Amino acid sequence: MDLTKLTQMQKDVLREIGNIGAGNAATSMSQLVNRKIEMDVPAVNIVSYDEMMELIGGPEAVVVALLFRIKGDAPGTVYFILSLEEADALIKEITNNAALSVHNDDELAASVLQEAGNIVTGAYLSALADFTNITMQPSVPYLSIDMAGAILTVGLLEISQVADYALIIDAKMNTAYQANQIKGNFLFIPDPDSFSKLFAALGVTYDV
Amino acid sequence: MMSKLVSSSTVVKVGIADLNVTKAPNKIRTSGLGSCVGAVIYDERKQVAGLAHVLLPDSKLARQDNFNHYKYADTAIPILVDQLVDLGARRNLLKAKVAGGAQMFQFSSGTDLMRIGPRNVEAVLEKLEQLSIPVLASDVGGHAGRTIEFDIQTSQLKIRTVNKGEAFI
Numbered sequence: 534m535d536l537t538k539l540t541q542m543q544k545d546v547l548r549e550i551g552n553i554g555a556g557n558a559a560t561s562m563s564q565l566v567n568r569k570i571e572m573d574v575p576a577v578n579i580v581s582y583d584e585m586m587e588l589i590g591g592p593e594a595v596v597v598a599l600l601f602r603i604k605g606d607a608p609g610t611v612y613f614i615l616s617l618e619e620a621d622a623l624i625k626e627i628t629n630n631a632a633l634s635v636h637n638d639d640e641l642a643a644s645v646l647q648e649a650g651n652i653v654t655g656a657y658l659s660a661l662a663d664f665t666n667i668t669m670q671p672s673v674p675y676l677s678i679d680m681a682g683a684i685l686t687v688g689l690l691e692i693s694q695v696a697d698y699a700l701i702i703d704a705k706m707n708t709a710y711q712a713n714q715i716k717g718n719f720l721f722i723p724d725p726d727s728f729s730k731l732f733a734a735l736g737v738t739y740d741v
Numbered sequence: 742m743m744s745k746l747v748s749s750s751t752v753v754k755v756g757i758a759d760l761n762v763t764k765a766p767n768k769i770r771t772s773g774l775g776s777c778v779g780a781v782i783y784d785e786r787k788q789v790a791g792l793a794h795v796l797l798p799d800s801k802l803a804r805q806d807n808f809n810h811y812k813y814a815d816t817a818i819p820i821l822v823d824q825l826v827d828l829g830a831r832r833n834l835l836k837a838k839v840a841g842g843a844q845m846f847q848f849s850s851g852t853d854l855m856r857i858g859p860r861n862v863e864a865v866l867e868k869l870e871q872l873s874i875p876v877l878a879s880d881v882g883g884h885a886g887r888t889i890e891f892d893i894q895t896s897q898l899k900i901r902t903v904n905k906g907e908a909f910i
Contacts (some may be wrong), residue, residue, distance in 0.1 A: 582757040582796075592757075592773030595903055598848055675846035679903050682773015683886025685794065685844050686757065689820055690776075690857055693796055693812065695804045697758070725804075 536579050536698050538655055543688045544577045546737050547702055550661060551575030551721065557660035558653045558719060562706065565652055566626040575704040575719075585685055589600055589718055592682025597635055600649035600687060603658065605668035606643055607727035610688040611657070612720040613650045617678070619717060620646060647674040648727035657719065665734035691724040700728075752890065755779075755792045758765040758812035759896045761823045762791035765893035768866035772888045778814070778865045778892060779814075780883070781891045781898055782821055782874060784830035790893045791825045797857065798864030799852060814864035837869050838898045839859035839879040840889045847884070858882065877908035 539547075552575055559572040578588065586592040597620040599613040615623065620635045625644050633642045651674055658669045677684050692699050699722055706717040722730060733740070750766035759775065761907045763769050765788035771779050774794065783790035800813040810816040827834050842862035862881045869876055872896065878898065880887070885902045892899070 583759075586757070586773060602848075669833050675848065677845050677884075678888035679845060680775070682757070682775040682887065683775025683777075683843065686773075686775050686777055687845055689757075689796070693758070694802050697805075699811070 536696055536700050537701075539579065539582075543732060543737055544696065546732060546735050547567045547577045547700070549733060550665070550735070551577065551645055551702035551704050553664050554657035554661045554721070555706075555719060558704070559706060561656035562649075562653050562717075565649060566623065568626075572709045573705040573707065575702055578701045578703055579698050580685070580701060581698055582689060582693075585689070585701065586682045587722075588701070589681050589685070590616075592680060594644040594673040594681045595679065596681045596684060597646065597678050598676070598681075598684045599646065599654070599675075600677070600684075601650070601654050604672065605662075605666045607665075607669055607723060607730045608692070609721060609723040609727055611654055611671065612685070612688060612718070612722075613654060614681075614684075614718040614720065615646075623649060623717075629740045643676055647676055650674045650676075653719075655716075657721075663732065667730060667734050688720070692722065694723045753792075755794050757794055758796045758809055760791060760793035760811050760821050760824070762789065762821070762828050763893070764789050764828065768890050768892050772889070774887045774889065775843050775845045776841070776861060777837060778841040778858075778861040779813075779887070779889045780818060780821070780869070781837050781840075781889070782818075782866050782869075783837075783891070783893065783896060784825065784834055784888060785836065785896050786834070787829050787831065787863045788893050789825055789828050789830040790891055791821045791828075792889075792891060793821045795861055795865060798860045814861060817867040818872065820821055822874070833873075835872075835878065836896075837874050837876045838891070838896075839865055839869075839876055839881060840887055840898065840900055840910070842881040843883050843885055843887070845884065845886065847854040860879055879908050880908070 555572040755771040842858040
C-alpha cells in the first residue's frame, strides 16, 4: 500500500468523510457546552510519523488525549485531542465548577472529559456511518495526559505494519470567540484495510 | 585572531522508527517515547554512541516489501551496531541502556498490538543478548511517555517524564 499515491479525487472523498463527521461532532459539542462551536474544513494529511507529531505541537508537547478504537466494518483509531488549558475550559464549561482541572488528577474531571469525548465521537461516527452505510462503533474512551509523541504512536501501530506514512483526517474545532477558547483536534486514522471499504462506500475506485 | 575555544556540541536527534550514531561531545536524543523503545548502544572509551527509536518488535510483522529496517527491534539493533563499529566503536566492548516500552492507554481488552510496549522491550533485550551487549541500566514499562538524552562523555542517560521530571540512569 502506498498512501502517497492517492489521487486528488480520493483525497477529496476522505476530506468529505471528515466533513460529515466533523459537522455532526461540532453540533453535539455546541449542545454540550451551550455555545457556538465551529469546525474548520478537515484536512487530509498524509504524513510521516515525525510529521504527525508536529501536527499537534511536536513530540514533547503535553496533550490531553481521548482515544477510541473503532470497531466494525472500517476499523481505525479516533483521537480527540485538547491542550491542558482547552481541556480545563471544557470541563469548566460543562460543570460550572472552576476548581475542576485535569492538572489535579481529578477523577471527576477525567470522567467529564471521557463523557464529552463519548458524545462528540459518537456524533462523528454516527454521521459517518449513516452516510456510508458502514458500521462503526467506538470503544469506551481511553484517556491519557502525556507527551504527544507517546500518545500518537498508539494510533500508528496498525498502519505502521504496511506503510511508513499515516493518513490522518484532521478536523479542528473552534469556539466563535476568543475568551475561554475550546479548541480541539479530531483525528481519524483509518486502519490500512479500511480504505477500500471507505472508498467503495462512496463510489470511488481504490487500487493503490 | 580569535580561536574557537568553545567546542561546539550538538544534540543529535532521532525520530520515530529511526536511528543515528555520533561521537562526544555530542549528545543523542529522542522525544516522546511511549510504547516505543529507545535503545542506546555505546563504547565508553571510544566515546561513540548510537540510539534507535524502535516502533515494533519484529520485522516478521511487516506487510511491506520494502520496509524500513529502523522500525523493528530485530533489524534496527544490528544496523545500529554496524554503524557504531564504522564510527570506531569496538563490537565486543559495546554496552547498552534502554528506556521506553510504556503502555499509554489502559486498554481493557484488545489485540496484541495494544500491548506492544512490553513486547518491544522484550524484543530489544533479546536482540542485545544475542549480540552479547550487556544492558547496564534500563527504565521500561509503566504508563508514562519519556524523552531520553544520552551524554556520551558521562555515559549517563537522562530520562524526562511529564510528571516525574528528570532522572538519570
